[in-house]
Amino acid sequence: MNLEALLAYGPDLIIAGNSVNKEITGELSRIATTVVIDEEETNVWNDWPSLVTKFGEILGQEDVAERYIAEFREKVKDAKEKLAGLEGTVAFVQVREKEVWLQGTDYLKTYYDGLGLKAPDADIMKEGAQITLEGLSTLDPDHLFLGYFNYSDKSIPALTDEWDDTAVWSKLKSVRNNQVYSINGELALGYGPIGQTYGVESVLEALK
Incomplete structure (x- = not known):
């Protein structure tokens, strides 16, 4: 992570991983409000809908996240039917x-x-x-x-x-x-x- 570039970007909010960003969490919190996600609990590497759901909760946009996930699942369902x-x-x-x-x-x-x-x-x-x-x-x-x-x-x-x-x-x-x-x-x-x-x-x- 290039902390100087991040500082220049001027974020209002930083969402970090508890494992991948473990060593720099303190520095991140000095740049902007930082929310740390438990990567294992949210299963960020294998279950992106869980991560999108978490983003929705953090940003107060639960309905947007839910709709986004539903649209993707409908796309998969439709494709599966066509490939039956x-x-x-x-x-x-x-x-x-x-x-x-x-x-x-x-x-x-x-x-x-x-x-x-x-x-x-x-x-x-x-x-x-x-x-x-x-x-x-x-x-x-x-x-x-x-x-x-x-x-x-x-x-x-x-x-x-x-x-x-x-x-x-x-x-x-x-x-x-x-x-x-x-x-x-x-x-x-x-x-x-x-x-x-x-x-x-x-x-x-x-x-x-």
């Missing part, structure tokens, strides 16, 4: 410059539970892990989402660029059937409502 007839398994991977990470079902509950998508049958799917092309070929999903972290800046390389001309890649079911989809991984595979809204819309557009 989807056949086959779906996998999401996070693509970075030098590594690729399989995103687990525990992490992507909005997509797997919320949209009713079926994951490949493998133990690794629960929590996810760093994965190679050979590991991906073992899963061999029918639909594959590549969540690029260079989506907005193609000058940054992506490890999957090296996969395109390989025999293993060409034999994947998703590749053979033209069911590989590129998405913005920084948004779709993140924690918050803006990214997950984008993700739901992108998944629906790709699979409907």
Whole structure:
């Protein structure tokens, strides 16, 4: 945290995390009124509706927060209904410059539970892990989402660029059937409502 930049910004209110901002809570409170959120109790990393609800309470805008969450859940419900007839398994991977990470079902509950998508049958799917092309070929999903972290800046390389001309890649079911989809991984595979809204819309557009 750049405290000088924060001071120059001149906030009236600062909302901080009890863990991530633990070392600077005192400094923050000298800049402006500071409300500290218990990150574990509110589950800020895995349940953004709880965090939005907390924001609503802090700001006296409970109705705004409730409406925002309801609209998102309605969007997910509508998408799930439209994808009810989807056949086959779906996998999401996070693509970075030098590594690729399989995103687990525990992490992507909005997509797997919320949209009713079926994951490949493998133990690794629960929590996810760093994965190679050979590991991906073992899963061999029918639909594959590549969540690029260079989506907005193609000058940054992506490890999957090296996969395109390989025999293993060409034999994947998703590749053979033209069911590989590129998405913005920084948004779709993140924690918050803006990214997950984008993700739901992108998944629906790709699979409907």
